[in-house]
Amino acid sequence: MRLLMLGGTEFVGRAMTGAALERGWDVTVFHRGRHEPPDGVTALHGDRTTEDGLATLATGEWDAVIDTWSAAPSVVRDAARLLKGRVGRYVYISSRSVYAYPTGPGLDESAAVVEGSKDDGQVAYAEAKRGGELAAIDAFGDSALLVRAGLILGPHENIGRLPWWLNRVARAGRVLAPGPRDLPLQYIDVRDLATWTLDAIEQHLGGPYNLVSPPGHTTMGELLAACARTTGSDAEFVWTSPEAILKAGIEPWTQLPIWLPPGEDHDTMHQGNVAKALATGLHCRPVAETVEDTWTWLRSMGGQAPQRPDRPVVGLAPETEAAFLDGGH
Structure with a gap:
């Protein structure tokens, strides 16, 4: 080919x-x-x-x-x-x-x-x-x-979403964990995206296909637990309600990457229908594998992921997180 x-x-x-x-x-x-x-x-x-x-x-x-x-x-x-x-x-x-x-x-x-x-x-x-x-x-x-x-994660990510969480959890201490813990997440590992796309070329597919994992492929709790296991961190996750986070002015998605509170934004990003892609052979690897391989790559980069110049830097500043947690949350 x-x-x-x-x-x-x-x-x-x-x-x-x-x-x-x-x-x-x-x-x-x-x-x-x-x-x-x-x-x-x-x-x-x-x-x-x-x-x-x-x-x-x-x-x-x-x-x-x-x-x-x-x-x-x-x-x-x-x-x-x-x-x-x-x-x-x-x-x-x-x-x-x-x-x-x-x-x-x-x-x-x-x-x-x-x-x-x-x-x-x-x-x-x-x-x-x-x-x-x-x-x-x-x-x-x-x-x-x-x-x-949809949301794309995996090794060589140049947006910084999963790399930020991995580095933050690796630093340990008290970590602001945005709830609810069982909040379903929907994303695609970049390698699964590549595999399906090349398969689609071989199958002569055309037209639109939603390419992301099934809804609920993992949860916020499972993702952060995988980050802790992978980095060997004893971080203390402080699970916090969406209401408290939003009231404090902390921004979903940008300051707390990947996370969106329940509601329209979450439904749009994490509740998409992927039946068409699944019917044509889409396979999504476990979240643990995505997290582990991203961490291995990130360590090979000295912990510093590349940053696309046309996208904003994501993540919550340590002082903002500390002020929030020290405020009794």
């Missing part, structure tokens, strides 16, 4: 590239040259946002292309148009953020989506991903596969 990977050197792209190489695929990575691509690929350089930035892709044929672009949809449009007729299938790694908010629990791929345009420049994330979908569909029609990923 001949695969063209647009990107391929960080987090999701890296996982896709690595999984394809493990299958013996012939992989071409098109990237800006800021990071070294994995051994065994053909590397092409270019900046998609500049004039003639796609020049090195003017020739060549591939069975599929995977595109993880998250910004201006016009960039996806230009790549898809250039590759039309020379690539069998266009795989766009989209997001469940394309659904019109609030999505409510249990909605599938038929749910209403936000407005978007393949010709848009810089727009908000949800509109950008929807515009990217439309760009892929415009050029490839039924041969466009739209992978609507």
